[in-house]
Amino acid sequence: MGIDLCKLINLQKIADPRGNLTFIEGGRHIPFEIKRVFYLYDVPGGADRGGHALKICHQFLIAMSGSFDVIVFDGKEKEKFHLNRSYYGLHLPPMIWREMDNFSSGSVCLALASEKYAAVDYYRDYNGFLRALAETK
Numbered sequence: 001m002g003i004d005l006c007k008l009i010n011l012q013k014i015a016d017p018r019g020n021l022t023f024i025e026g027g028r029h030i031p032f033e034i035k036r037v038f039y040l041y042d043v044p045g046g047a048d049r050g051g052h053a054l055k056i057c058h059q060f061l062i063a064m065s066g067s068f069d070v071i072v073f074d075g076k077e078k079e080k081f082h083l084n085r086s087y088y089g090l091h092l093p094p095m096i097w098r099e100m101d102n103f104s105s106g107s108v109c110l111a112l113a114s115e116k117y118a119a120v121d122y123y124r125d126y127n128g129f130l131r132a133l134a135e136t137k
């Protein structure tokens with residue numbers, strides 16, 4: 001699991017004068033079946049979200065409205081993605097530390113997840129995450 005597996009995925013945009021439409025089928029447009037959906041909204045200026053890594057859960061993040069940054073770290077390399085359109089998103093595989101910041105006013109982050117919520121799937125302690133990475137080598 002490395003940072004090169006964190007990929008932006010373009011989604012189809014059906015442009016229409018009545019309003020644009022984008023769709024996502026799990027296992028087809030993103031590389032996992034969708035078991036859970038959650039969203040971040042009303043994020044106050046200057047707030048940070050994320051600050052964790054997941055053991056087995058894949059996620060796909062989309063800026064449904066506005067924009068924000070996702071900073072990913074695999075234990076070796078760090079990369080920053082700026083999400084600001086509804087027709088692409090960022091696939092985060094397991095064992096990637098992620099932080100989210102720079103939320104624009106009124107922004108909404110949609111997250112699709114491959115697993116139902118399980119607190120035990122989380123590394124919320126950064127050093128614990130680094131220790132786990134070292135043990136799997």
Ligand code: TYD
Nearest residue numbers: 036037038040048049050051052116117118
């Ligand atoms: P948290 O993971 O801390 O949010 P973020 O990492 O995006 O900043 O989640 C905040 C709280 O919501 C935490 O108590 C766990 C709970 N939660 C659920 O119960 N189910 C979920 O699907 C998610 C994502 C969070």
